Amino acid sequence: MARIELQNVEKRWGAVVGVRDVDLDIADEELVVFLGPSGCGKTTTMRMIAGLEDPSEGEIRMDGEVMNEVDARDRDVAMVFQGYALYPNMTIYENIRFPLRMRDVPKADQDRLIREAAAMVELEDYLDRKPGALSGGQRQRAALARAIVRKPQVFLMDEPLSNLDAKLRQAMRVQIKHLQRQLRITTVYVTHDQIEAMTLADRIVVMAGGSIQQIGTPDQIYRDPANTFVAGFIGSPPMNLIEGRVEGGTFSAPGISVPGLSHAEGRAVTLGVRPEDCHVAEGAAHLTGHVYGIEPTGDMTYLTVKAGDKLIEVKADRDFRADLDTPQGVTFDMDRLYLFAGESGERIR
Amino acid sequence: MASVRRKKGENLLVRYLILGGWALFCLVPVLWFLSIGLRPRTEIITPQPIYWPTFSLDAWHMIWEDWPMWQYLRNSVLAILGSVLIDLVLAIPAAYALARYEFRGRDDIAFYILSTRMMAPAIVAIPIFFLFRNLGLLDTIWALMLVYAAINLSFVTWIIRSYMLDIPKELEDAARTDGASDLRILWEIIIPAILPGIITAAVIAMIFAINEFLFTLLIASTPDAYTMSMALANFTGGSDGVIYNAIALVAFLAFLPVFLVVVAIQKHLSRGLTMGAVKG
Numbered sequence: 001m002a003r004i005e006l007q008n009v010e011k012r013w014g015a016v017v018g019v020r021d022v023d024l025d026i027a028d029e030e031l032v033v034f035l036g037p038s039g040c041g042k043t044t045t046m047r048m049i050a051g052l053e054d055p056s057e058g059e060i061r062m063d064g065e066v067m068n069e070v071d072a073r074d075r076d077v078a079m080v081f082q083g084y085a086l087y088p089n090m091t092i093y094e095n096i097r098f099p100l101r102m103r104d105v106p107k108a109d110q111d112r113l114i115r116e117a118a119a120m121v122e123l124e125d126y127l128d129r130k131p132g133a134l135s136g137g138q139r140q141r142a143a144l145a146r147a148i149v150r151k152p153q154v155f156l157m158d159e160p161l162s163n164l165d166a167k168l169r170q171a172m173r174v175q176i177k178h179l180q181r182q183l184r185i186t187t188v189y190v191t192h193d194q195i196e197a198m199t200l201a202d203r204i205v206v207m208a209g210g211s212i213q214q215i216g217t218p219d220q221i222y223r224d225p226a227n228t229f230v231a232g233f234i235g236s237p238p239m240n241l242i243e244g245r246v247e248g249g250t251f252s253a254p255g256i257s258v259p260g261l262s263h264a265e266g267r268a269v270t271l272g273v274r275p276e277d278c279h280v281a282e283g284a285a286h287l288t289g290h291v292y293g294i295e296p297t298g299d300m301t302y303l304t305v306k307a308g309d310k311l312i313e314v315k316a317d318r319d320f321r322a323d324l325d326t327p328q329g330v331t332f333d334m335d336r337l338y339l340f341a342g343e344s345g346e347r348i349r
Numbered sequence: 350m351a352s353v354r355r356k357k358g359e360n361l362l363v364r365y366l367i368l369g370g371w372a373l374f375c376l377v378p379v380l381w382f383l384s385i386g387l388r389p390r391t392e393i394i395t396p397q398p399i400y401w402p403t404f405s406l407d408a409w410h411m412i413w414e415d416w417p418m419w420q421y422l423r424n425s426v427l428a429i430l431g432s433v434l435i436d437l438v439l440a441i442p443a444a445y446a447l448a449r450y451e452f453r454g455r456d457d458i459a460f461y462i463l464s465t466r467m468m469a470p471a472i473v474a475i476p477i478f479f480l481f482r483n484l485g486l487l488d489t490i491w492a493l494m495l496v497y498a499a500i501n502l503s504f505v506t507w508i509i510r511s512y513m514l515d516i517p518k519e520l521e522d523a524a525r526t527d528g529a530s531d532l533r534i535l536w537e538i539i540i541p542a543i544l545p546g547i548i549t550a551a552v553i554a555m556i557f558a559i560n561e562f563l564f565t566l567l568i569a570s571t572p573d574a575y576t577m578s579m580a581l582a583n584f585t586g587g588s589d590g591v592i593y594n595a596i597a598l599v600a601f602l603a604f605l606p607v608f609l610v611v612v613a614i615q616k617h618l619s620r621g622l623t624m625g626a627v628k629g
């Protein structure tokens with residue numbers, strides 16, 4: 001229903017830069033997730049799309065039409081806020097009805113639309129209650145219902161699940177994705193949780209320090225991280241990043257020696273290897289250190305090895321056990337090694 | 350089990366004793382006034398204390414029959430309610446602008462508004478007198494209404510603004526994306542959310558207005574604009590000397606409506622007084 005383009009968008013408050021150089025093209029019906037640590041500018045970018053914040057520079061377009069001067073109330077964008085922002089003095093029914101009333105939807109249609117929206121989020125039995133009498137999950141769903149009831153052009157969700165417990169989060173995640181596919185509404189979803197981003201997104205926009213680090217599908221972001229920031233942010237546990245040098249085709253750092261690397265000869269680099277691409281070794285190994293920690297989870301065991309003063313995470317077999325401080329070797333999957341430039345953190349290999 | 354229950358009972362008793370003692374402490378002056386109002390003049394100032402005064406409606410008859418008390422009461426009620434209404438109509442939008450819009454000198458204006466409260470009222474007494482004389486409003490309840498409204502406007506604005514500052518900004522952003530205009534947001538979201546604060550401010554404004562004397566004295570010169578607070582003054586001069594029992598009774602009558610209002614809206618008021626301090 002709507003394609004969103006951000007061109008060269010920047011937001012400043014005096015000397016404070018919220019976001020800069022944001023170039024982004026969101027396709028119709030796409031679900032794009034903004035992912036990044038707290039304070040990186042996700043909310044600011046989303047609020048500019050909503051029209052709640054004016055960009056200091058650049059252009060925001062929807063379906064080709066420049067929106068910079070269009071007021072939030074005329075943008076046909078629905079937003080779900082982190083704190084739900086339900087109107088405390090209105091019942092859930094009145095809350096869901098509010099956007100319909102504001103947009104002069106005929107009275108005759110209102111009731112039907114409200115009940116449809118409530119049914120989609122399984123909230124039909126709570127329509128008479130005030131928000132204060134609902135649980136966190138129910139409030140979340142009420143906020144969703146209020147957003148979907150008027151079938152907006154664009155859906156914006158700012159960390160909508162961050163106040164829920166883990167189990168409910170998983171259930172709501174599935175529900176949100178289902179609703180988005182069913183309603184086919186262009187959606188921007190903000191989160192700092194990489195699992196949420198990986199599972200929900202058509203494309204992920206990784207942000208840090210107010211600018212975009214990488215845009216790509218979850219697969220691309222996972223397989224081809226553009227720099228050390230993205231590499232270290234995605235995956236759980238995230239990628240091991242080891243600083244060292246390449247001399248004579250061999251990467252070396254304290255306790256670590258990886259031969260057969262033809263890149264970046266003589267330069268300071270960061271070697272990246274995911275815990276799932278590290279393997280427990282009996283004899284010769286790329287890394288020799290000592291067992292620092294063992295965390296069995298049932299389906300696998302997280303092993304932490306200390307080499308030099310660096311802690312390396314390894315996803316080991318579920319039966320793997322070892323005593324603390326015993327010597328331990330680790331080999332890396334040579335096909336899945338990453339190299340990043342030491343200074344800039346940009347990907348070399 | 351039994352001992353636990355008895356302990357609870359004792360606790361309750363102690364609690365009632367303390368609260369009852371406190372209530373008595375607060376109510377004694379009021380009851381004292383009522384008792385003075387309902388005794389004959391001869392029993393008010395005596396060398397010996399009188400523990401059981403004679404019950405008398407002398408003062409009661411006097412205030413209604415010898416004085417146009419109904420008119421004073423009506424003047425008070427109209428002037429006060431009118432002034433509170435004016436305050437709310439002006440203060441709510443002003444408070445909203447001060448709480449939410451970004452503009453140059455906003456914080457200075459907010460502080461200036463409060464600072465008008467710090468000035469001695471006598472400074473503006475003379476200008477106000479001339480102002481109303483030129484407007485031809487002297488000795489009318491319209492003038493009283495405007496003066497009371499002016500006196501209270503600053504702090505009514507200030508209280509309402511502080512309540513508005515406590516409303517999460519997200520709530521307004523949600524309403525805006527839902528398609529509401531600023532006025533709609535104010536009317537449908539903000540005002541209902543801060544109703545306890547508005548009521549609190551209105552009640553305090555009422556109390557100030559009832560007690561206002563200086564400007565009332567300046568403006569009112571005949572029973573056309575006399576209020577209850579002026580009526581009290583009527584009983585102190587004149588050939589009859591100070592009529593204490595009438596004063597006490599009128600004071601009690603002036604106190605009663607406020608008291609009843611406060612009791613009626615108690616729930617909102619106590620929430621209102623704490624809401625600003627503790628974020629809900």
Ligand SMILES: Nc1ncnc2c1ncn2[C@@H]1O[C@H](COP(=O)(O)OP(=O)(O)O)[C@@H](O)[C@H]1O
Nearest residue numbers: 013016017018037038039040041042043044045
């Ligand atoms: N109204 C504002 N005034 C000044 N700085 C702000 C304002 N809003 C956000 N910022 C700053 O902009 C940066 C990005 O904020 P935000 O977009 O909320 O981050 P995120 O949502 O990714 O946690 C932060 O450093 C924040 O302090």
Ligand SMILES: [Mg+2]
Nearest residue numbers: 039042043044
């Ligand atoms: Mg945020």
